[in-house]
Amino acid sequence: MSWYVYRNHTVEPLFAKLPDVVLGGYEDVSEPLPGNVDTAFWFYSYPFDCEASLVVERIEYYGQQLRMIVESIPDATTFCLFTMTGQYLSLSEDGNFSIHNAINNYNDQLIELASTRSNIKVLDLSRFLDRYPAEARTDWKYFYMSQMQISPLLAGDFRIWLDGRLRAIQSKRKKCLVLDLDNTLWGGVLGEDGKEGVKLSNNYPGSCFRDFQKLIKEAAGQGVILALCSKNNEPEVWDCFATHPDMVLKKDDLSSHRVNWSDKATNLREIADELNIGVDSLVFIDDSPQERALVEMAMPEVVVPAFPDKPYKLREFFLQVFDEHFSIYQLTDEDRKKTGQYQDNARRVTAGKGFSSLEDFIRTLDIRVEMSSADSFNIPRIAQMTQKTNQFNLTTQRYTESDIQKFVDAGAWVVCAAVKDKFGDSGITVAAIVEMDGQRANLDSFLLSCRILGRKIEFAIAKRIFNEMFDRGCRQISARYIPTAKNMQTESFLENFGFQVTGGDDGVKEYRLQMQEKFSIEDYYSMELDSSERRYQEHNV
Amino acid sequence: MSDVFETAELPDNIEQSSFELWDSVQHLNLIVELEQKFSVDFEPEEIAEMTSLERIESTIRAKVA
Numbered sequence A: 001m002s003w004y005v006y007r008n009h010t011v012e013p014l015f016a017k018l019p020d021v022v023l024g025g026y027e028d029v030s031e032p033l034p035g036n037v038d039t040a041f042w043f044y045s046y047p048f049d050c051e052a053s054l055v056v057e058r059i060e061y062y063g064q065q066l067r068m069i070v071e072s073i074p075d076a077t078t079f080c081l082f083t084m085t086g087q088y089l090s091l092s093e094d095g096n097f098s099i100h101n102a103i104n105n106y107n108d109q110l111i112e113l114a115s116t117r118s119n120i121k122v123l124d125l126s127r128f129l130d131r132y133p134a135e136a137r138t139d140w141k142y143f144y145m146s147q148m149q150i151s152p153l154l155a156g157d158f159r160i161w162l163d164g165r166l167r168a169i170q171s172k173r174k175k176c177l178v179l180d181l182d183n184t185l186w187g188g189v190l191g192e193d194g195k196e197g198v199k200l201s202n203n204y205p206g207s208c209f210r211d212f213q214k215l216i217k218e219a220a221g222q223g224v225i226l227a228l229c230s231k232n233n234e235p236e237v238w239d240c241f242a243t244h245p246d247m248v249l250k251k252d253d254l255s256s257h258r259v260n261w262s263d264k265a266t267n268l269r270e271i272a273d274e275l276n277i278g279v280d281s282l283v284f285i286d287d288s289p290q291e292r293a294l295v296e297m298a299m300p301e302v303v304v305p306a307f308p309d310k311p312y313k314l315r316e317f318f319l320q321v322f323d324e325h326f327s328i329y330q331l332t333d334e335d336r337k338k339t340g341q342y343q344d345n346a347r348r349v350t351a352g353k354g355f356s357s358l359e360d361f362i363r364t365l366d367i368r369v370e371m372s373s374a375d376s377f378n379i380p381r382i383a384q385m386t387q388k389t390n391q392f393n394l395t396t397q398r399y400t401e402s403d404i405q406k407f408v409d410a411g412a413w414v415v416c417a418a419v420k421d422k423f424g425d426s427g428i429t430v431a432a433i434v435e436m437d438g439q440r441a442n443l444d445s446f447l448l449s450c451r452i453l454g455r456k457i458e459f460a461i462a463k464r465i466f467n468e469m470f471d472r473g474c475r476q477i478s479a480r481y482i483p484t485a486k487n488m489q490t491e492s493f494l495e496n497f498g499f500q501v502t503g504g505d506d507g508v509k510e511y512r513l514q515m516q517e518k519f520s521i522e523d524y525y526s527m528e529l530d531s532s533e534r535r536y537q538e539h540n541v
Numbered sequence B: 001m002s003d004v005f006e007t008a009e010l011p012d013n014i015e016q017s018s019f020e021l022w023d024s025v026q027h028l029n030l031i032v033e034l035e036q037k038f039s040v041d042f043e044p045e046e047i048a049e050m051t052s053l054e055r056i057e058s059t060i061r062a063k064v065a
Helices: A052-070 A093-116 A125-129 A140-146 A152-169 A190-197 A206-221 A234-243 A264-275 A289-298 A311-325 A333-353 A358-365 A379-388 A401-409 A457-471 A493-497 A532-540 B024-038 B044-049 B053-064
Strands: A003-007 A021-026 A039-043 A078-082 A120-123 A176-179 A225-230 A254-259 A282-285 A367-373 A413-421 A424-437 A440-448 A476-481 A500-503 A509-514 A525-529
Touching: A052 A093, A052 A358, A078 A093, A078 A152, A093 A120, A120 A152, A125 A152, A140 B024, A140 B044, A152 A311, A152 B024, A176 A206, A176 A264, A190 A234, A206 A225, A206 A311, A225 A264, A254 A264, A264 A282, A264 A289, A282 A311, A367 A457, A379 A401, A379 A413, A379 A424, A379 A440, A401 A413, A401 A424, A413 A457, A424 A457, A440 A457, A457 A493, A457 A525, A476 A493, A493 A509, B024 B044, B024 B053, B044 B053
Parallel strands: A003 A021, A003 A039, A039 A078, A078 A120, A176 A225, A176 A282, A225 A254, A367 A525, A440 A476
Antiparallel strands: A367 A413, A413 A424, A424 A440, A476 A509, A500 A509
16 A cells, blocks of 8 residues: 655654655645555645634635646545644634635535545544544644644544544445443343343433443444344343333344353354354454453454443444444535535636646745845854755755854855745745855755745756856856765756766765856746845955 | 664664654654653753753653652
């Protein structure tokens, strides 16, 4: 199985444990899906901008990105779209309302897309997040440290939930729910308390058990097979089923039963045989830790959920068990009906604001690159970038602040850049070190933070740097690619600009470029370089 | 630590700078596990400092004491 995740924030804790998974760049829809991806996820989280109007705009932008990329997902790839859930962090009610609307429109689009193609599925993230109190869903510490919008503490639970949803999508649901009786379907022990004494009624705790039975009955209505496995005397059991006024489940609801004093593992095997299903499609529910442990040990293929310690937790328990093992994926008729109304709107939207190409997208982002030569203010950040940037880094040279200063003092051009677009400012996320020697220059370092990738901006910035070097009289640039475990994506980067490989071994590539003219840069990037020109001249006078 | 990095073999005093599997994402995974296991809360400043087994031990000890 191989997986790909389109995302707009840090989701590594949630997805990194999937075998063979690739996480795309942030908001990056510029690359085609790698070949052989079985399942792709679209996991865009509510954008935590501070202004409501920006949030709304960004959510709409995400919808447009999705509509653009969905065309390129092959039919054989399952494309799972996560719905967006909101936290309404705006200070104004109007703001919150408009965000709420934007989120609903976005989710409607997901449902519409899922109804048009059978390989597109919608996963309702709120079903997972709603299990947790609002303050537990985002851990702000981790958000500010690493843009994790969902608390990493929920990662373990998320993986279990996702697993259940994927099994539902692949129709790998379990088939049969095997139930114990005492302290499971009612409170107390039938053999000791008698049918009048067991807790099953309209009052606490009997009401908890009654509701538990109701949920089980509903599950049966959705195709789950029910079986009974209890250490009791049969006549008493059927008498209770038939005559207890609050029994919801009836003998007829059960497709198989083993009510005896033998061990439960043997009984489960017989139930599976009788129903002609594998033991690996059984889910065994029993309040007794000893019985559960025995079955777990004797029959590891059987799912044995941990039974809750309090009757009032039974409902939540059952919903989770059902979600994980029995739910099937389906769009309801209602969902489909909604899309009929939506389709007209959608056609209007795509006609008016359709993006036919990546270039159109990039243009609307209003990207401005502000480049600054090294000075006492940005040298610390430049040094830090050389130490921390691992992926988009041609040579991975690690420098301290004084190393950078030495470069500057020796006449090298050290430059950094911040990238702004209509949604915000990335801060200084580019650094380059160019050693200058008359007509010759050496590109010692070129690195970018992954955050700004996805808009082909690395090409524009590189070109601008080479153009600056050309302006300063340089005609020959040497450079190197030094491979590490993390920077494979830059392996052939320089070759895009005409750099020729002139040597190198052990994976290292030595490059040279003869520059005859400047590069032309697409007009939808706006590039600014500060007064470095003046500083250069000052230095050389 | 073994679980987070999914390897049984760990050098004695391992440091983030010298252990390749210990990147920034794994660092946070490690922190999350430690927070849950020891029922403590680390501040971002402390998290940035906890880059070797030694420093992790001393930070936790100070918190739990």
